[in-house]
Amino acid sequence: MSAKSTTSPPPPPKWVLDLASAPSKPKSSSIPDPPGFASAPKNTKGASKQAPVRKQPTTEETDTLKVKKAWEVALAPAKQLPMNAIGMYMTGNSLQIFSIFMVFTLFKNPITAILSLPSAFARFETPGTKDRLLMVKAAYVVCNLMVLALGVWKVGQMGLLPTERSDWLGWEAERVALERARPAWDL
Incomplete structure (x- = not known):
């Protein structure tokens, strides 16, 4: 044993x-702190660490910010x-799985986005922003319709669209038998 x-x-x-301790600034550093850097306040006798009190935004400022985010x-x-x-x-114009998948997503995403319109803007809707969000929602629908148009x-x-005469859809006019057809120069 x-x-x-x-x-x-x-x-x-x-x-x-060293990682566990707070970073310390060298005493003889000639490089200034970057903008927005809050250095640790010097501890004086009896001074407690307090963060500056931030002013609460008004309802109007909050509504304006919500409309900007909605845009x-x-x-x-x-x-x-x-x-x-x-x-x-x-992807090219041939019928391949990748191009079919890409086209499928071009149709699926805008349709689902338009159908979920109320939930997309629910977080931005307040009594103060309700009227201003109508134009935002209309722009959202138009942008999704542009993707659908693509x-x-x-x-x-x-x-794949029946925009021209097409044999496979059966929309082509009846063909004239070759025996009865006249050459174009005889007309």
């Missing part, structure tokens, strides 16, 4: 102790439109 040693674990390295949410689909257009260009354009580029 071996005897257990009763020695204590070694002390932690110096860098561990950011409303314009987000329009900001994604150029990236979606580049993605549609890069999807319709892509489906047309892929040849």
Whole structure:
């Protein structure tokens, strides 16, 4: 049997102790603190550490901030439109799983966004912002309709929209038998 040693674990390295302590500013530093940096106040006798009291925003300021944030949410689909257009260009016009998936998402995302319109702006709605959010919601719907229009354009580029005469849809006029057909120069 071996005897257990009763020695204590070694002390932690110096860098561990340095991490646990507050950072200190060198005394002879000529570099100023960055803007917004709040250095630790000097402890004087009897002074307690107190954070400066922040003024509460008024209801009008809060409503203005909520409307600004609502505009950011409303314009987000329009900001994604150029990236979606580049993605549609890069997928090509052939029927492949990747291009079909991309077109599917171009249809699914705006439709679900428009259907979830009340919940998208519920956090911004207060009695003071209710009237101002009508224009924001209209812009949100228009931006999502632009993404939907990009999807319709892509489906047309892929040849899946019945915009021209098409054999596979059976919309083409009845063909004239070759025996009865007259050459165009005889007309």
